[in-house]
Amino acid sequence: MIDIHSHILPELDDGAGSLQESLEMGQLAVADGIRIMVATPHVISGLYENSRATILTAVAHLKQTFADQGIPLEILPGAEYRLEPDLPQRLCRGELMTINDGGRYLLVELPADLVPNCTGQVFYELQLQGVTPIIAHPERNLVLARRPAQLHYLVRHGALAQITGDSVTGLLGAQAARAAKTFLRQGCVHLLASDAHNSSQRTPTLAASREKAAQLVGQEEATNLVQGNPQRVINSQMVTPGDIKETAHQSPSLLDRLRQYFLK
Ligand SMILES: [Fe+2]
Numbered sequence: 001m002i003d004i005h006s007h008i009l010p011e012l013d014d015g016a017g018s019l020q021e022s023l024e025m026g027q028l029a030v031a032d033g034i035r036i037m038v039a040t041p042h043v044i045s046g047l048y049e050n051s052r053a054t055i056l057t058a059v060a061h062l063k064q065t066f067a068d069q070g071i072p073l074e075i076l077p078g079a080e081y082r083l084e085p086d087l088p089q090r091l092c093r094g095e096l097m098t099i100n101d102g103g104r105y106l107l108v109e110l111p112a113d114l115v116p117n118c119t120g121q122v123f124y125e126l127q128l129q130g131v132t133p134i135i136a137h138p139e140r141n142l143v144l145a146r147r148p149a150q151l152h153y154l155v156r157h158g159a160l161a162q163i164t165g166d167s168v169t170g171l172l173g174a175q176a177a178r179a180a181k182t183f184l185r186q187g188c189v190h191l192l193a194s195d196a197h198n199s200s201q202r203t204p205t206l207a208a209s210r211e212k213a214a215q216l217v218g219q220e221e222a223t224n225l226v227q228g229n230p231q232r233v234i235n236s237q238m239v240t241p242g243d244i245k246e247t248a249h250q251s252p253s254l255l256d257r258l259r260q261y262f263l264k
Pocket of ligand 1: 006080136195
């Protein structure tokens with residue numbers, strides 16, 4: 001399997017806290033059947049300002065360490081960018097780290113509780129430069145989780161969607177699990193990744209979530225989410241989005257039903 005979203009580089013963000021933890025994460029990934037991992041440290045202005053050079057240096061160091069330790073896990077460079085209005089300008093200046101430094105796919109994270117008004121425009125301007133945005137864990141965004149049609153809109157306009165394994169297995173809460181399953185049933189998911197942050201709770205594992213996904217979309221498509229499509233992304237090849245099935249719908253949570261009742 002290929003994991004295209006992980007925080008395995010040590011001491012760059014809220015992921016691996018030390019080189020030792022990076023090694024433990026690498027061993028866990030290999031034991032789970034992951035053979036390639038894209039390191040995607042957070043880049044958030046004023047919080048985690050990891051540059052391309054910083055990421056490339058950290059990846060080279062970790063690759064060497066894994067080779068020295070005999071851990072058969074290939075590490076590729078990447079980053080997870082918080083959606084900010086100036087992403088297209090930073091891309092134009094050559095400042096952004098695309099997946100595998102291929103200049104084709106950019107992993108973009110929305111804030112947890114809203115979809116900024118500039119989202120569509122930023123995605124459009126990235127695509128004008130030949131870069132496809134990959135929306136990191138849309139199931140964990142409160143707006144997209146409640147209104148899948150907003151995710152459909154972004155995907156129909158060229159974005160891809162990556163859901164997190166721990167959302168599918170339920171480890172990240174009921175709402176994320178419900179939304180992840182809805183998106184899977186609707187054919188609106190293109191990638192399944194670990195978004196691993198450490199070696200104890202948010203671990204670099206995908207096998208269990210791939211099996212859960214297979215119950216919803218079948219083995220072939222579940223495998224595509226962790227092998228075929230990630231391989232295309234790291235090779236800078238096209239990922240075909242497929243048709244979104246509008247008919248499937250997410251049953252509203254108790255909180256949503258109460259909200260609807262009181263807002264009548
Ligand atoms: Fe992440």
